[in-house]
Ligand SMILES: NC(=O)C1=CN([C@@H]2O[C@H](COP(=O)(O)OP(=O)(O)OC[C@H]3O[C@@H](n4cnc5c(N)ncnc54)[C@H](O)[C@@H]3O)[C@@H](O)[C@H]2O)C=CC1
């Protein structure tokens with residue numbers, strides 16, 4: 201079986217290696233020729249995964265045509281702002297009916313569309329039921345060392361989700377399926393906002409109470425927007441919801457947490473992003489979620505405060521004070537309502 205992975209960053213490289221472990225011949229599409237050459241010659245991708253040796257069975261190319269033609273499966277692992285451009289360029293070269301799995305956590309910045317919607321628009325209609333999302337708590341650095349990981353795959357088509365599950369699952373990578381495509385995509389995207397907040401909270405010297413509060417109330421607003429956009433509330437109790445939230449808010453590998461921490465130390469956003477050298481999806485997703493919350497009429501106080509800190513120059517300590525000083529409210533009302541709607545509908 202032959203697969204392609206589009207995007208030679210940390211996640212694309214590790215997913216390609218996972219597929220090679222599962223017996224696939226894999227071609228990574230790398231935009232940067234020196235990265236493709238390093239993967240082919242030395243079996244490394246040192247910028248993103250310093251000590252990782254890419255297994256045999258993985259090669260790289262800078263030709264999108266060579267990467268995608270004649271593949272059983274194509275994994276899209278570029279940042280959310282690049283998905284449409286890459287998909288549009290790949291579309292004319294697709295042959296057969298490959299499974300198309302995206303591993304991108306975010307929304308398209310301008311249109312606010314989910315990534316599977318972008319792929320559906322750019323790929324031929326006969327591939328619409330072959331599109332899936334892979335999400336859940338999965339830092340590339342840990343999958344690289346084959347540390348036990350559990351993730352979730354969703355698609356409009358159960359057959360597609362189960363086919364992807366069969367191709368990706370192995371003894372260190374446990375793959376579940378979930379029929380709620382919208383919820384799985386939204387959980388993976390919105391958790392990055394809360395991770396930025398967790399980094400800020402830790403950097404400001406707040407304790408575990410503060411982080412637990414942020415994660416739990418963060419999950420409440422993720423679920424609130426998710427439900428408004430058509431997700432099932434129960435999805436947010438699973439790997440794409442609470443699972444990913446836990447890993448991203450507590451792991452030293454988290455890019456979004458690290459960015460939040462650096463911001464708390466007084467660094468400017470542009471400097472933080474330049475220093476990271478890797479995509480920090482939560483920044484663009486904060487902007488997207490803030491706009492989505494307004495258009496769906498959903499309250500997202502943590503997201504709104506982070507938006508003010510990132511883009512309106514608000515002092516993080518003031519943001520915390522304003523969050524703590526909000527009017528009194530009830531904890532679970534909207535979630536319970538969502539459940540009741542689900543049970544009734
Ligand atoms: N790193 C991780 O542990 C995980 C990342 N993800 C998600 O996967 C996506 C990619 O993340 P990472 O690999 O961490 O990012 P990264 O910053 O390590 O790598 C991104 C790669 O995409 C390439 N790229 C960007 N625009 C491109 C374009 N127009 N054409 C071709 N290549 C392009 C870059 O050159 C780079 O190689 C993000 O949405 C992220 O949220 C999801 C789960 C885990």
Ligand SMILES: O=C(CO)COP(=O)(O)O
Pocket residue numbers: 305336337338339392395444447448449453454455456457
């Ligand atoms: O989505 C991820 C892990 O599931 C990676 O994002 P972070 O590196 O910000 O945690």
